[in-house]
Amino acid sequence: MNKKILLSTLIAFTLGLSGCQSSITVNPDNKQTVVVPKSPSKVVVMNYGALDTLDALGKGSIVVGTPLSVLPSYLEKYKSVSDTGSMKEPSIDAIKQVKPQLIVIDGRQASRTEELSKIAPVINLSVDVKNYLESTKNHINVLADITGTEKKAEDLIQLLDTKVTNAQAVAQASHKKAIVAIHNDGKMILINGSSSAALIHDVLKVKRAVPLTPQPSGKPKPTFIDNSYISKVKPDIVYVVDRSKAIGQSAMKNDFLNPKVLAKSKTEVIYLTPDLWYLSGGGAESLDRQIDEVINALK
The missing domain is CATH 3.40.50.1980 (Nitrogenase molybdenum iron protein domain)
Structure with missing residues (x-):
């Protein structure tokens, strides 16, 4: 060269x-x-x-x-x-x-x-x-x-810790028990072991209407939620993550569950913000917003 x-x-x-x-x-x-x-x-x-x-x-x-x-x-x-x-x-x-x-x-x-x-x-x-x-x-x-941005992170985490602690106090003081469900293409399925359920039940301490049981190996059999299921379980709250709506498809119909069945079971359906819960989560801002949506239903 x-x-x-x-x-x-x-x-x-x-x-x-x-x-x-x-x-x-x-x-x-x-x-x-x-x-x-x-x-x-x-x-x-x-x-x-x-x-x-x-x-x-x-x-x-x-x-x-x-x-x-x-x-x-x-x-x-x-x-x-x-x-x-x-x-x-x-x-x-x-x-x-x-x-x-x-x-x-x-x-x-x-x-x-x-x-x-x-x-x-x-x-x-x-x-x-x-x-x-x-x-x-x-x-x-x-x-x-x-x-x-370590100092900013320290401040954000401190605020989140305080918010989680306050939310847990509200959840523990409430008598309400909940289930978490996902809507997809006209079907509603229990998602008791999902990340959404982990946040609601394990982090925020919202009482479970259905115990979390160990899943068998392989693909678990889905538990479909319908009027009969609501009449049997009688959850105080059904938190719904609408996958279909989050990805631009047909949203869950408002009368998917019979209003008379809900009234008799004293069950309230809470529609969580679809794109926040299905597409996002696990972030500083998304967690802050999710806590508000869960806890407001208990007040």
Whole structure:
């Protein structure tokens, strides 16, 4: 190689190194160790809970892409960023085009981790259902460490801890027992072991109308909720997560459950905000909103 070309290459390489951002190692939920850039300026966020956490940390401006087709209404301010595909099918081309320094995913995109890692470091911030609150706080801290907003995260977590404690007091003082259900394509199914149920029953301490029982191996048989089920169980509250409405399909009909059956069983149906509960959750802002929706039904 020509000495002048070699010298120019070495200088460019050295300048490139000096211009590189520093990096940190993160290990969300003690399940993955990933080296990521410190204070990235361009981040693709496929996980809406992570998106609302970055927003709460005051770092929403670094988000350059997210799925837009089902963007939750409380995150509408981000509809101007690049559309990076659907929740289950990230657009590799669209993500490449925005040249992210970091990609944040959840379980919906986990199978694409290897492919996405060829573009930029990837961290999976899926909520741990068995440790919902601690997992959420851990994710807030991870994103704060990456963005240099540790003090803001400390304040957010303190506020959430206080809110959870107050909510638990309301739930424990209430006589009301609840079930959590999901509506999908004209059917309503009990989701007693879901992340939504974990938040409502395990974190916020809302009393269960149906005990949580160990699930057999393999695909569990669904428990369908209908008028007969309500008459038998007589829950005080049915919290409904409407999946169909969240993804733009036909919402659950208001008379899905017979009003006379509900009145006789003294059961109230609470329709949770669909896109908040089905598409998001596990974030600083989403958790705050979810607590309000659950506890307001107990007052």
